[in-house]
Amino acid sequence: MTGPDAGAAPLEAAVRAGRADAVRALVRAGEDPRLPLGEYHETTPLCLAASLGRLGVADAVDARAAAPRRRGVSAGPGRRPT
Template structure:
């Protein structure tokens, strides 16, 4: 196994002491392993903030291409998997919060919509650190995507933080009900929240 493979494996496993030793022995901080992944890529994905901070201090590019096909970024991977402490470490390193990577993914949208109800702590951190709550990814904002996926609590959370209630979100909520009639009662809560927020905004 080459030294790059060792470094990436140690970073993925969260072994901060081994990562430090391998870097001291001359491992290139952004070298890719045999699968094309870097230490920062997999440390971000697995949720190891101490390793992430060490790698960045050692010179790792915090905005490097990441993911299995280099389609993402460390921040997007961390946001999509609710790795809040890693997200904080990357923001502290100066990573911007706008659309990024080859796919132009928006970290806030990923944090808000991944999983059954998104990742509330990660969303809160991103918003507290300056993420644009109305940023658009693939034609929709985070709360419009949350409405489309039937995520009641996330829609409420985002509206409570100042998301602009839109006709597109209301349409998305109705479409979700049509696709999932068994969730009609739950989705009625989204529709009500959007209508109340819209009336308040007016």
């Protein structure tokens, strides 16, 4: 690969290219859509897709990035665990 995405992680490159199909395939193959991306790990696949206006990709990432809620994990300050 050449150009601005040269050396980018496969998931990041797929998000930047607007390839929702590739994002889905990478996540099915084990890529974690919740891990940070970017040279300084400053963004996530969902934030990157949204900032680039790649709404189809954002939908693909969001559908797979939503972690199942685990029992006993606090829902936040002042809230009871589920």
